[in-house]
Amino acid sequence: xxxxxxxxxxxxxSVTPSATGTVWIKKxxxxxxxxxxxxxxSDNMPxxxxxxxxxxxxxxKKEQQLELYxxxxxxxxxxxxxxLLYRRGLVIGAAFSSLGQEATSCASTYALNKxxxxxxxxxxSGSMLVKGMAPRxxxxxxxxxxxxxxxGRDGNTxxxxxRLGMIAPVSMLGCTIALCSGFVLAARMRGEKRVxxxxxxxxSTSTGEFHEDVNxxxxxxxxxVVIIENNQYAYSTPTSKQCLAERFADKAIGYxxxxxxxxxxxxxxxxYETTKKAVDAARRGDxxxxxxxxxxRRKGHAEHDPAxxxxxxxxxxxxxxxPITRFENxxxxxxxxxxxxxxxxxxxxxxxxxxxxxxxxxxxxxxPATVAxxxxxxxxxxxxxxxxxLYKQKFH
Amino acid sequence: xxxxxxxxxxxxxxxxxxxxxDSVFCLGQDIGVYGGAFGxxxxxxxxxxxxxxxxxPLSETAIIGNAIGAALYGMRPVAEMQFADFVACxxxxxxxxxxxxxxxxxxxxxxxxxxxxxxxxSGGPFHSGCMEAWFFNVPxxxxxxxxxxxxxxxxxxxxxxxxxxxxxxxxxxxxxxxxVKEEVPEGDYVTPIGTARIAREGKHATIITYGIMVHYxxxxxxxxxxxxxxxxxxxxxxxxxxxxxxxxxxxxxxxRAMLVTEATITGSITGEFAALISDAAFEHLDAPIKRxxxxxTPIPYAPPLEQxxxxxxxxxxxxxxxxxxx
Ligand SMILES: Cc1ncc(C[n+]2csc(CCOP(=O)(O)OP(=O)(O)O)c2C)c(N)n1
Ligand SMILES: [Mg+2]
Numbered sequence: 090x091x092x093x094x095x096x097x098x099x100x101x102x103s104v105t106p107s108a109t110g111t112v113w114i115k116k117x118x119x120x121x122x123x124x125x126x127x128x129x130x131s132d133n134m135p136x137x138x139x140x141x142x143x144x145x146x147x148x149x150k151k152e153q154q155l156e157l158y159x160x161x162x163x164x165x166x167x168x169x170x171x172x173l174l175y176r177r178g179l180v181i182g183a184a185f186s187s188l189g190q191e192a193t194s195c196a197s198t199y200a201l202n203k204x205x206x207x208x209x210x211x212x213x214s215g216s217m218l219v220k221g222m223a224p225r226x227x228x229x230x231x232x233x234x235x236x237x238x239x240x241g242r243d244g245n246t247x248x249x250x251x252r253l254g255m256i257a258p259v260s261m262l263g264c265t266i267a268l269c270s271g272f273v274l275a276a277r278m279r280g281e282k283r284v285x286x287x288x289x290x291x292x293s294t295s296t297g298e299f300h301e302d303v304n305x306x307x308x309x310x311x312x313x314v315v316i317i318e319n320n321q322y323a324y325s326t327p328t329s330k331q332c333l334a335e336r337f338a339d340k341a342i343g344y345x346x347x348x349x350x351x352x353x354x355x356x357x358x359x360x361y362e363t364t365k366k367a368v369d370a371a372r373r374g375d376x377x378x379x380x381x382x383x384x385x386r387r388k389g390h391a392e393h394d395p396a397x398x399x400x401x402x403x404x405x406x407x408x409x410x411x412p413i414t415r416f417e418n419x420x421x422x423x424x425x426x427x428x429x430x431x432x433x434x435x436x437x438x439x440x441x442x443x444x445x446x447x448x449x450x451x452x453x454x455x456x457p458a459t460v461a462x463x464x465x466x467x468x469x470x471x472x473x474x475x476x477x478x479l480y481k482q483k484f485h
Numbered sequence: 486x487x488x489x490x491x492x493x494x495x496x497x498x499x500x501x502x503x504x505x506x507d508s509v510f511c512l513g514q515d516i517g518v519y520g521g522a523f524g525x526x527x528x529x530x531x532x533x534x535x536x537x538x539x540x541x542p543l544s545e546t547a548i549i550g551n552a553i554g555a556a557l558y559g560m561r562p563v564a565e566m567q568f569a570d571f572v573a574c575x576x577x578x579x580x581x582x583x584x585x586x587x588x589x590x591x592x593x594x595x596x597x598x599x600x601x602x603x604x605x606x607s608g609g610p611f612h613s614g615c616m617e618a619w620f621f622n623v624p625x626x627x628x629x630x631x632x633x634x635x636x637x638x639x640x641x642x643x644x645x646x647x648x649x650x651x652x653x654x655x656x657x658x659x660x661x662x663x664x665v666k667e668e669v670p671e672g673d674y675v676t677p678i679g680t681a682r683i684a685r686e687g688k689h690a691t692i693i694t695y696g697i698m699v700h701y702x703x704x705x706x707x708x709x710x711x712x713x714x715x716x717x718x719x720x721x722x723x724x725x726x727x728x729x730x731x732x733x734x735x736x737x738x739x740x741r742a743m744l745v746t747e748a749t750i751t752g753s754i755t756g757e758f759a760a761l762i763s764d765a766a767f768e769h770l771d772a773p774i775k776r777x778x779x780x781x782t783p784i785p786y787a788p789p790l791e792q793x794x795x796x797x798x799x800x801x802x803x804x805x806x807x808x809x810x811x
Binding site: 242256268298 | 510536537539541542544546547548549550551552553554555556557558559560562577578581582585586587588589590591592593594595624625627648649
C-alpha cells in the first residue's frame with residue numbers, strides 16, 4: 090500500500106450522512122421504464138439532478154477513506170494514460186477505459202482481505218491496482234513488454250497474478266465467474282475462508298455462462314460476490330435491448346440469492362459498504378451474493394469507438410455524477426481534505442503513472458524466439474522463468 | 486490378479502489417485518450418490534465424502550469452469566461429462582480458458598475432463614459422437630484415448646498427475662466388453678502421455694488407430710494373417726501430443742500406411758498423420774496412404790443406419806486388401 094499523507098483537518102469534524110445518494114438511486118430506478126420501449130434513450134435519462142456528494146454513511150476511518158479516494162484518482166490517471174498512449178499508437182489492439190466507473194472497481198476491492206481473490210473484467214483496472222498490481226507492470230502488459238504479467242502474449246487488462254489473488258480475464262464474457270467460484274471452493278476444501286469478488290457488465294448477464302456459473306456457485310454456496318456493473322451500455326446496446334427485468338439484480342431471485350441490492354455505483358462509500366457486507370456474508374457461509382451497481386460508461390466501448398449512439402445529454406448528466414468529484418466534495422465537506430491536498434495527490438498519481446511509462450519504455454519487447462515456449466506447463470512461461478511460486482510450490 | 490473390465494480400470498485408477506493425493510477430487514452430474522451415468526465413479530462418495538465428489542447442477546460450462554478455478558488454486562480436479570457429446574456445452578471454457586492460461590500468464594492448470602465417447606450403442610446423434618478433432622487443433626490441451634484396461638488405468642493416472650488440462654476420452658462401448666478384459670499390472674503405474682503402443686506386430690502394412698478401432702483393426706489383421714499377411718497395428722493412446730517416432734518407425738518398416746478413425750472422416754485427425762507420413766517417410770511408401778473413418782453424416786440411431794455409417798472390421802479389412810494390392 091502507498092503511504093498516504095493525511096491533510097490537516099479543517100471544517101466539520103464528523104460527517105452527517107446525507108440522503109442525497111439514497112434518494113437519487115431510488116428516483117433513478119423509478120424513472121426507468123420497463124420493457125423494450127422505443128424511447129429508451131430518454132428512459133435512461135434520470136429525472137433528478139445528479140447527486141453532488143456521497144451518502145456518507147461508512148465504517149471506514151478517515152485515513153481509509155482518503156486511501157480509497159487515492160486509488161480512484163490513480164485509477165483515473167492510469168486510464169487517462171492508456172487513452173493517450175492508444176491515440177499515439179503506443180498501445181495497440183484494444184484499450185478500455187473505466188472513466189466514471191472507478192468507484193465500482195476500487196471501492197469494492199477495498200472491502201477484501203489480502204487472501205481474497207478477484208476476477209476483474211476489462212473495466213476493472215482499478216480493482217487490479219487496489220489488489221496490488223503495480224501501474225508499471227500493468228502498463229507493461231498494455232505495451233507488450235517482456236517484464237509484464239503475460240510478457241506480450243495477451244494485451245490490455247487480460248492478465249493475472251496468482252500471488253496477488255488475481256485471475257486473468259478472457260474475452261469470452263462471463264467465463265471468469267466459474268474460475269472464481271472454483272478457486273474459493275477449492276480453498277474451502279482446505280479450510281480457508283477466502284472470498285472471491287468478480288464483476289460482470291450488465292450486457293454480459295445475458296450470456297448462458299453468467300446464468301450457469303452464478304447458479305452453480307449459488308448451489309455450491311461458493312463464497313463469492315458478483316457485482317453487476319450496470320453502465321447502461323454493452324458496446325452500442327442499451328439495457329432495454331438486453332433484458333426486460335426491471336433490475337439486473339432481479340436475476341438473483343432465480344438463483345435463490347436473497348437481497349441482491351441495486352446501488353449507486355458512483356458513490357464510493359456506498360459501494361464499499363455494500364460490498365463489505367456481501368463479502369462478510371459470503372465469508373460467514375451465506376453463499377454467493379449479487380450486487381447491481383448503477384454507473385455509466387462515459388467513453389466508447391473501447392478507444393476506437395466514438396460512441397455516437399449515446400445521447401450527448403446523457404453523457405453530460407453522468408459527467409456531473411462523477412464518482413471522483415462526488416468523493417472530493419464529500420471529503421471537502423467533511424473537512425477530511427482540502428483543495429491543495431487534492432491537487433497534490435492528483436499530481437502525485439499522474440507522476441506515478443509517468444514514472445511507470447518511463448520504466449516500461451526501457452523494457453524490451455518479447456523475443457520472437459520464445460514464441461513457442463510454454464504452451465504446456467512442461468516449460469516455464471518466458472516471463473516467469475524462475476518463478477518458484479508458479480512452478481515449484483502449490484498455491485495453498 | 487483377476488482380469489478386469491475397462492470401466493473397472495478407470496474406477497480403480499481414479500480411486501487410487503484420490504487415495505494417493507488429497508488434491509484430487511471429482512465433479513460432475515450424478516457422479517456422487519448415483520455413481521455416474523455409467524458407474525465409473527460408483528462408491529467414490531462413500532469412500533471420500535461429498536467434499537471430494539461433487540454432485541453438480543446440470544451445467545457443463547460451470548463444471549469445467551469451476552474445475553479450472555480449482556486447478557488454479559492447486560487442486561487436481563477430474564470433471565466428468567455425462568456423455569462426451571455434452572462437452573459442446575462446455576467447449577468454451579476448455580478452449581478459451583484452460584488451454585490458454587499457462588501460455589498467457591503462467592499458472593499451471595492440472596485438470597482432467599473425462600469424456601465417455603464413441604458409437605456402436607445406438608446412442609443416436611447426441612450420445613455417440615467422436616469429438617476429438619474439435620480439440621486436436623487446440624494448443625495447450627492434451628488428448629488421451631485408452632483402448633485397453635491397462636492403459637485406461639495408466640492413462641487416467643498420468644492425466645491426473647499431468648500439469649496441463651487433459652481430455653480423457655473413454656470409449657463407452659469398451660466399458661464392459663468381455664473380450665477386452667485383461668489383467669492389469671500390479672501396483673502403481675502410469676502409461677506415459679504421448680507414447681503409442683504396438684497392439685499387433687507385423688511387417689506388410691501399418692494401421693495407425695485409437696480407441697475401439699484398435700480392436701477392430703487387430704481383428705481385421707488377424708483375418709489377413711490367416712492368408713500369410715502380417716499387419717502391424719499402432720494404438721496411438723495419446724493424440725496430443727502423439728508419438729511421431731512410433732508411427733514413422735512402423736511405416737518405414739512396412740511401407741504401407743492406413744489410418745483408421747471412428748470419427749467422421751473429413752477433418753478428422755487422420756489427415757494430420759497422413760501429412761506427417763508423407764512429409765517424413767514418403768520415400769518409404771509403396772502405396773498411397775489410406776484412410777478409413779465414419780461417413781460424413783451425423784450419427785444415426787437405428788442399428789442398420791449406424792452400422793452403415795461407422796467403420797467396422799469388414800470395412801477395415803476391405804480397405805486393407807486395397808492397400809496391400811496397390
Ligand atoms: C461472449 C462474448 N460476446 C461478445 C463479445 C464482444 N464484446 C466485448 S465487450 C462487449 C460489451 C459488454 O458489455 P457489458 O457486459 O455491459 O460490459 P461493459 O463493456 O459495458 O463494461 C461485447 C459485445 C465478447 N467479448 N464476448
Ligand atoms: Mg455495460
